[in-house]
Amino acid sequence: MVKVSAAGVELAWVDHAEGEVAFVVQRAAGAEGTEFVNAIGQAGADLTTAVDPNVQPGQTYRYRVYAVLPTPQGPRGTGVSNSVTVSIPTEPLPER
DSSP, X not given: OEEEETTEEEEEOOOOOSSOXXXXXXXEEXXXXXXXXXXXXXXXXXXXXXXXXXXXXXXXXXXXXXEXXXXXXXXXXXXXXXXXXXXXXXXXXXXX
């Protein structure tokens, strides 16, 4: 699930990880962007939402998420989720 406004993007996902200690949301610029960077890191288990307030009106972004697992060698990321593409409106959307 994704909620988009000129003020930010609220992302929601299903937590399939077990034993995770954090989640990382990655963001890429553009509808076809492939250069994902870590945008939001959240410590804790069983998290299923994140908000990205650092968006620019009129821009398009792609997002994906992965869980972070503890290992004897240090933290390890799981595989990334499918990506979702969102377009930020140039003006606030009307209230529903």
